[in-house]
Amino acid sequence: MKRKVQLFVTCLIDALEPETGDCVVELLERAGIQIDVPEGQTCCGQPAFNGGFWEEARAMAKHTIEVFGDGDLPVVVPSGSCGYMVAHHYPELFQGDPVWYPRAVRLSGRIRELTQFLVDDLGVTDLGARFDGRLTYHASCHLLRGMGIHRQPLALLSKVQGAELVTMEGEQECCGFGGLFSIKFGEISGGMMERKLDNILATGAQRVVGCDLSCLLNINGGLHRRGSSVKGVHIARILAGKAD
Amino acid sequence: MSAATESFKQRVARSVHDEALHMALRRATDRFGANRIKMLASLPDAEEARDRARAIRRHTIANLDRYLDQFVESVERAGGVVHWAADGAEANRIIVGLARERGVELVVKGKSMISEETGLNAALAAAGITPQETDLAEYVVQLGNDTPSHIVVPAVHLTRHDFSRLFHQHLGTEETEDANRLASFARAALRQRFLEAGMGFTGANFGVAETGTIAIVTNEGNGRLSSSLPRYQVALMGIERLVPTMEDLALMLQLLARSATGQKMSVYTTMFTGPRRKGDPDGPEELHVVLLDNGRTRILESEYAEMLTCIRCGACLNACPVYKQIGGHAYGSVYPGPMGSVLSPLFGGFERYADLPHASSLCGACREVCPVRIDLPGLLLHLRRDTVRAGHRPWWLKAGLAAYAWAAGSPSLFQMGARLAAIGSGLIARNGWIRGLPAPLNAWTDTRDFPRFASKSFQERWRERQAGRAAQGGER
Numbered sequence: 001m002k003r004k005v006q007l008f009v010t011c012l013i014d015a016l017e018p019e020t021g022d023c024v025v026e027l028l029e030r031a032g033i034q035i036d037v038p039e040g041q042t043c044c045g046q047p048a049f050n051g052g053f054w055e056e057a058r059a060m061a062k063h064t065i066e067v068f069g070d071g072d073l074p075v076v077v078p079s080g081s082c083g084y085m086v087a088h089h090y091p092e093l094f095q096g097d098p099v100w101y102p103r104a105v106r107l108s109g110r111i112r113e114l115t116q117f118l119v120d121d122l123g124v125t126d127l128g129a130r131f132d133g134r135l136t137y138h139a140s141c142h143l144l145r146g147m148g149i150h151r152q153p154l155a156l157l158s159k160v161q162g163a164e165l166v167t168m169e170g171e172q173e174c175c176g177f178g179g180l181f182s183i184k185f186g187e188i189s190g191g192m193m194e195r196k197l198d199n200i201l202a203t204g205a206q207r208v209v210g211c212d213l214s215c216l217l218n219i220n221g222g223l224h225r226r227g228s229s230v231k232g233v234h235i236a237r238i239l240a241g242k243a244d
Numbered sequence: 245m246s247a248a249t250e251s252f253k254q255r256v257a258r259s260v261h262d263e264a265l266h267m268a269l270r271r272a273t274d275r276f277g278a279n280r281i282k283m284l285a286s287l288p289d290a291e292e293a294r295d296r297a298r299a300i301r302r303h304t305i306a307n308l309d310r311y312l313d314q315f316v317e318s319v320e321r322a323g324g325v326v327h328w329a330a331d332g333a334e335a336n337r338i339i340v341g342l343a344r345e346r347g348v349e350l351v352v353k354g355k356s357m358i359s360e361e362t363g364l365n366a367a368l369a370a371a372g373i374t375p376q377e378t379d380l381a382e383y384v385v386q387l388g389n390d391t392p393s394h395i396v397v398p399a400v401h402l403t404r405h406d407f408s409r410l411f412h413q414h415l416g417t418e419e420t421e422d423a424n425r426l427a428s429f430a431r432a433a434l435r436q437r438f439l440e441a442g443m444g445f446t447g448a449n450f451g452v453a454e455t456g457t458i459a460i461v462t463n464e465g466n467g468r469l470s471s472s473l474p475r476y477q478v479a480l481m482g483i484e485r486l487v488p489t490m491e492d493l494a495l496m497l498q499l500l501a502r503s504a505t506g507q508k509m510s511v512y513t514t515m516f517t518g519p520r521r522k523g524d525p526d527g528p529e530e531l532h533v534v535l536l537d538n539g540r541t542r543i544l545e546s547e548y549a550e551m552l553t554c555i556r557c558g559a560c561l562n563a564c565p566v567y568k569q570i571g572g573h574a575y576g577s578v579y580p581g582p583m584g585s586v587l588s589p590l591f592g593g594f595e596r597y598a599d600l601p602h603a604s605s606l607c608g609a610c611r612e613v614c615p616v617r618i619d620l621p622g623l624l625l626h627l628r629r630d631t632v633r634a635g636h637r638p639w640w641l642k643a644g645l646a647a648y649a650w651a652a653g654s655p656s657l658f659q660m661g662a663r664l665a666a667i668g669s670g671l672i673a674r675n676g677w678i679r680g681l682p683a684p685l686n687a688w689t690d691t692r693d694f695p696r697f698a699s700k701s702f703q704e705r706w707r708e709r710q711a712g713r714a715a716q717g718g719e720r
């Protein structure tokens with residue numbers, strides 16, 4: 001029987017880079033997974049939560065819990081940031097709530113970040129991808145220090161045919177995005193980003209790969225402003241062979 | 245405008261583009277960071293040591309009343325005198341009083357952030373008593389009428405050239421950038437002060453409950469001189485700085501030196517238990533320990549009690565990309581960086597410090613390096629919630645998030661929002677990128693572009709695909 005998962009595509013991929021969502025689907029299907037994309041998914045609520053607006057965050061979390069229901073299927077999410085929100089902060093948001101706390105804990109236990117699902121759950125590292133050129137990896141903060149996921153994306157990238165994977169200096173340093181932080185403290189955020197861009201460009205890589213569109217949005221916005229031909233791409237695009 | 249009345253944003257605006265500051269911060273924090281990793285690796289099991297340290301500190305804080313009683317008893321048994329200060333003003337009054345009653349005109353000080361917290365130097369000066377900083381960096385900060393910008397290396401924002409200029413101005417020494425010579429100028433000036441001072445003052449890295457011992461670490465030996473040469477000695481200590489036993493202290497010192505400066509041991513670890521005893525060749529005649537609350541009891545009773553386990557190593561400052569971008573002065577508090585962003589609003593209130601918990605990308609580098617594993621990003625998130633509850637939030641954020649949350653609860657509204665964003669962004673984007681947005685979103689486009697929204701969302705594409713597949717399946 002085919003293994004089945006629910007896909008939580010994330011609001012950013014949904015609205016800004018649907019092609020990356022297509023790549024996620026392609027990868028999972030290639031790995032023999034049957035995908036369900038539950039109707040009505042919106043945002044996990046992290047922006048509100050991180051902004052200190054817990055009431056609003058709770059409303060969004062409840063919606064997300066409803067959308068994914070109380071079943072047993074893994075919920076695959078192509079983002080460490082949204083994954084961390086659901087896995088870590090949902091239970092915290094509903095502490096002491098007799099109805100929603102258990103539901104939050106249940107969903108939190110089902111959340112699997114994309115590379116974690118591929119490598120740890122499916123035991124797949126070689127997806128037959130090819131990229132002719134140099135790649136460098138940006139370790140996004142919530143994925144790395146929140147969910148403890150680092151070796152998984154690197155294992156996947158190491159199997160990309162034709163690609164030379166170069167470690168950038170400060171690979172694990174924040175790119176400066178930080179959600180609303182980038183708007184509330186644009187100058188600090190921008191300064192952090194410039195440093196990240198310098199480190200990316202110093203590698204001579206054509207593509208910087210990440211597992212979070214949020215960081216990539218920031219990095220790409222900066223690279224484009226600099227007029228660079230280097231681009232940030234979600235790992236799903238590299239693995240699906242659509243990183244142009 | 246003075247640093248005290250400037251807003252956080254104004255201070256940030258001044259430091260965020262200061263390349264010299266970035267260089268200085270980067271050099272120091274990179275070195276400490278790299279050595280920290282190297283020296284932690286020299287422990288048989290650093291992770292286990294951190295777990296133990298965390299457990300000890302949490303246990304101590306959870307039983308603080310008991311350990312304080314024991315500590316006071318131990319200090320008194322050793323011949324010391326304990327004073328309690330509810331706030332900074334009271335601590336200053338006690339210390340000024342002690343000095344005045346004993347005819348002290350000059351107080352030599354070891355580096356102590358807690359005396360910065362209470363503003364002791366100003367209080368002493370106002371009473372006609374000269375406070376003399378003796379830590380090299382603190383000395384330079386004092387000469388420049390400046391404030392510390394880091395809790396472990398207070399003059400990290402200054403260059404050798406600044407040191408040389410200040411010494412030249414105040415001591416008449418020749419200009420030089422030779423670090424050894426600069427240190428020798430300070431040594432020559434300070435040695436005399438140690439001999440003249442009637443009172444020595446230090447903070448406390450740790451107090452040991454079972455023995456009444458106070459431990460301080462320095463790299464210059466000035467703490468040892470400050471605590472042994474003058475006739476009277478005062479140590480000012482936060483009530484949370486206790487460990488139960490000497491064995492616990494040993495573990496804490498191992499982690500403190502490694503986490504703070506990447507050393508196996510600080511050059512001087514000084515421990516004193518009571519004043520000079522009969523037959524001792526030296527040491528102070530009187531030892532006074534001032535225990536400062538200044539909001540700590542309130543924190544202890546709050547959900548932020550974990551913050552009291554902090555051992556002031558400064559590792560979180562060194563790891564923090566925001567600190568490296570803006571420097572310590574921007575925080576407008578004695579305590580900068582991640583630990584300061586938690587402590588400053590807890591000590592000083594949201595009126596002054598509501599911005600600090602928000603000025604973080606929540607990257608978690610601080611939690612990763614904290615020797616006692618304080619969940620700093622978690623505490624910042626809780627403080628953010630509290631600032632919002634207390635009404636400290638920009639109107640646009642409140643309005644924007646309310647609308648966003650409302651739409652997110654209704655998929656059709658959310659999709660409509662995305663569609664509108666696609667149309668709107670399509671209108672202002674050129675070649676798929678937006679180069680300028682109105683306030684407050686210009687904070688983004690000032691330094692980077694923003695992509696246009698997709699004309700068709702993933703979920704719409706998915707629905708079409710599923711419909712197509714169903715139709716194909718139906719035809720078969």
